[in-house]
Amino acid sequence: MLDRLYLDEGRIQAMARGIREVVTLPDPIGEVLETSQLENGLLITKKRVAMGVIGIIYESRPNVTSDAAALALKSGNAVVLRSGKDAYQTAHAIVSALKKGLETTSIHPDVIQLVEDTSRESSYAMMKAKGYLDLLIPRGGAGLINAVVENAIVPVIETGTGIVHVYVDKDADEDKALSIINNAKTSRPSVCNAMEVLLVHEDKAASFLPRLEKVLVTSRKEAGLEPIQFRLDSKASQFLSGRAAEAQDFDTEFLDYVLAVKVVSSLEEAVEHIEAHSTHHSDAIVTENAESAAYFTNQVDSAAVYVNASTRFTDGGQFGLGCEMGISTQKLHARGPMGLKELTSYKYVVTGDGQIRE
Structure with a gap:
């Protein structure tokens, strides 16, 4: 506040x-x-x-x-x-x-x-x-x-509120993903285009999630910054330290240094999760696979859908509109910034x- x-x-x-x-x-x-x-x-x-x-x-x-x-x-x-x-x-x-x-x-x-x-x-x-x-x-x-x-x-x-997802695909560039997630979550967590939920493909979990903890927790503590608190599903808890996620954590706009994390078995499962829990504000995929990117952008029904970019860009000024009256998550009369x-x-x-x- x-x-x-x-x-x-x-x-x-x-x-x-x-x-x-x-x-x-x-x-x-x-x-x-x-x-x-x-x-x-x-x-x-x-x-x-x-x-x-x-x-x-x-x-x-x-x-x-x-x-x-x-x-x-x-x-x-x-x-x-x-x-x-x-x-x-x-x-x-x-x-x-x-x-x-x-x-x-x-x-x-x-x-x-x-x-x-x-x-x-x-x-x-x-x-x-x-x-x-x-x-x-x-x-x-x-x-x-x-x-x-x-x-x-x-x-x-x-x-609408922003229950914003970033999905790290099995074909993601991990360095890009770390940079995008760090920006999307920590640059200003109290705004509606900040990410709240991270989905990670199971093939990436073992290599990527420990690196993510170093960026969002260890490095932030060393720099005197507030670390991210994780809310973890059972698979994510094998690779990250944090509290076990409750069902409502995946439907919560935290607006704080809190991130819900879930490991998924496929791109399709990631999209299904987003469609079940998203507020249709902004959602992103990190991938080097053009077919996966196309599937994600076609299937995720949000006002702004990102490929390899931070969700923090959902903003009238960033979209070249000057400022904005708000970000519409409905389909009539306006949508997006x-x-x-x-x-x-x-x-x-x-x-x-x-x-x-x-």
């Missing part, structure tokens, strides 16, 4: 960079998506339009305030922000700064609104604000997201010369 709330000069500068990147992106509003002319002469143009008023209910991350406001404005929308109470004062300061900046532009500062009431009642009021909000996006833990999905009567885009285009809709403009339908 403290890491999520924490702001220093580096994080503030990163927020500012995110806004500047959004400013430089092409304006999506008015973009012509398709045109066609019918036999009767009607010209049909499909154009991108703003969504309207977007509500965001979020918990603690200060950057959500600036990211959401920047993306909403650039995509032609107004935004209603409802911060968690722990981050409210920070959110208020950020919104005040943004509104002050808008005073020197043609955009009315009130297009950004921050809900002052941080009680549960204000969240439920937003969920029921049909006719006022065109879209509601929750960003936070599973409890918040489930509450919004189950109770909202306004359209919702679900930004939500940038400007994902915050728009479209309409058809039909131009004629007196045509009537016979």
Whole structure:
């Protein structure tokens, strides 16, 4: 929680960079998506339009305030922000700064609104604000997201939690795998694109897992860093030191220096496990086998599927979207990191010369 709330000069500068990147992106509003002319002469143009008023209910991350406001404005929308109470004062300061900046532009500062009431009642009021909000996006833990999905009567885009898997295939390059896992787990474990579950092919377990313990435990202790705590299935416990995994460990978003580890007998078993336990956020395979990579990317039904890369790249900035409104784990209306285009809709403009339908 403290890491999520924490702001220093580096994080503030990163927020500012995110806004500047959004400013430089092409304006999506008015973009012509398709045109066609019918036999009767009607010209049909499909154009991108703003969504309207977007509500965001979020918990603690200060950057959500600036990211959401920047993306909403650039995509032609107004935004209603409802911060968690722990981050409210920070959110208020950020919104005040943004509104002050808008005073020197043609955009009315009130297009950004921050809900002052941080009680549960204000969240439920937003969920029921049909006719006022065109879209509601929750960003936070599973409890918040489930509450919004189950109770909202306004359209919702679900930004799911991240039970993120990395599978080390029998044909994996072990050095690549060590680097990818170290980054995916330890660079910032409190974020939704950090890995939570490691699957290792049984042919790799004996050689790879002791090396992994050296990187994630021994070397981190020597460097004065917090070591990873393992939750191990029976096969993994033969090669790693840690606590025996319980069933729920493979369905838990730890957001901490904790990693569940399972040894599997095949690529197919790895995919079956992922499909049974994944939140369909981000999942990765490490392999030098092109056929295995193709099977994995075709069969794993997640918003972002990786081959030989860290799952930490599932991020709007890393995907070239500037910042992001969240990472959608549903299939309608948007999927994956939500940038400007994902915050728009479209309409058809039909131009004629007196045509009537016979």
